[in-house]
Amino acid sequence: MAFSGLILVGFVFVHMLGNLNMFVGADSMNTYAHFLQNLPFHLLWINRFALLGATFIHVWMAILLTLENRRAHPTNYAVKTRMGSTLASKTMGVSGSIILIFIFFHIADFTLRIIFPEYQSDYFYTQLNGVTVYNVYAMIIASFSKVWVSLFYIIAMAFLCMHLSHGVSSMFQTVGLRNSKWKNRIDSFALAYGWIIFLGFISVPVCVLLSKFKIIHVFPNLSVLLTNF
Numbered sequence: 506m507a508f509s510g511l512i513l514v515g516f517v518f519v520h521m522l523g524n525l526n527m528f529v530g531a532d533s534m535n536t537y538a539h540f541l542q543n544l545p546f547h548l549l550w551i552n553r554f555a556l557l558g559a560t561f562i563h564v565w566m567a568i569l570l571t572l573e574n575r576r577a578h579p580t581n582y583a584v585k586t587r588m589g590s591t592l593a594s595k596t597m598g599v600s601g602s603i604i605l606i607f608i609f610f611h612i613a614d615f616t617l618r619i620i621f622p623e624y625q626s627d628y629f630y631t632q633l634n635g636v637t638v639y640n641v642y643a644m645i646i647a648s649f650s651k652v653w654v655s656l657f658y659i660i661a662m663a664f665l666c667m668h669l670s671h672g673v674s675s676m677f678q679t680v681g682l683r684n685s686k687w688k689n690r691i692d693s694f695a696l697a698y699g700w701i702i703f704l705g706f707i708s709v710p711v712c713v714l715l716s717k718f719k720i721i722h723v724f725p726n727l728s729v730l731l732t733n734f
Contacts, residue, residue, distance in 0.1 A: 511676060512555075512556070512559045513556070513559055513560065513563060514669065514672075514673060514676070514698075516556055517665070517669070517702055518702065521701075521702055521705040521706055522705075523537055523541075524705070524706065524709055525705065525708070525709075527642065527645060527709050527724075528708075528709075528712075528723070530642075531631075531640070531642040531643070532633065534641055534642040534645070535631065535633050535638055535639075535640060535641055535642050536633060538638075538639065538641035539633060539636075539638045539639075542639070553616075560605070560608065564601065564605065591671065597668060597671060597672070599664075600664040600665070600667050600668040601668060603660075603661060603664045604661060604664055604665055604668060606661075607657070607658075607661035610657070614648060614654070615644065615645075615648070618644070621647070621648070623647075624644050624647070624648075628640075628643070629643055629644055629647075631643070645709065645713075646713060646724060646727055649709060649710040649713035649714065650713055650714070650717050650727065652714065654710075655710035655711070655713065655714050658706075658707070658710050659707045659710060659711070662702070662703050662706045662707050663703060665699075665702065665703065665706075666699040666700060666702060666703035667699065668699075669695065669698060669699040669702055670695050670696045670698070670699035670700075671695070672695075673694070673695035673698055673699070674691055674692050674694075674695035712724065713727065
């Protein structure tokens with residue numbers, strides 16, 4: 506479980522950094538996306554299947570661990586106390602379930618582009634260095650301009666933050682590194698990592714919404730993009 510978790514933690518961080526290309530501009534985001542989509546030897550799809558495999562392994566191991574813990578403590582106590590437990594640790598099942606639902610939605614929305622048929626139109630293609638490429642920048646703007654999509658994304662990232670803040674700490678414990686000497690430091694690192702991921706991911710939908718309602722102008726050409734579909 507620690508190995509699959511490590512893969513997912515690394516992917517989440519890299520994915521967040523990639524998303525921040527939105528703040529550099531359309532060419533930067535589309536160049537990054539075009540590079541990934543044209544990796545040789547089908548590496549993009551190999552990576553996607555590997556990540557999905559790691560996700561399902563992670564979920565399966567979590568289910569087995571939960572069942573094992575229930576078998577180890579079959580008695581329902583009149584008073585339940587969990588010393589040292591946090592909200593994140595108590596809600597790992599809930600946060601994990603919401604994140605899994607979000608992953609399916611996110612793939613259907615951005616990868617397969619089947620939730621909003623307009624994303625398949627010619628408008629969502631652009632020229633990049635003389636090559637016709639898919640306009641990922643415009644698609645992200647279009648998706649996050651829908652308030653319910655952005656809110657769902659932000660809520661899912663909040664649960665991801667909670668999940669990571671406990672999960673990263675637990676990974677160190679699994680490999681025997683979270684001892685009494687390092688516990689507080691590791692817990693602080695895990696919490697900071699969760700917040701960095703949360704703020705990094707939500708920065709795009711938050712700024713899209715603020716730009717849409719003309720509160721700030723991070724995406725000044727957003728209104729032009731939105732009038733074309």
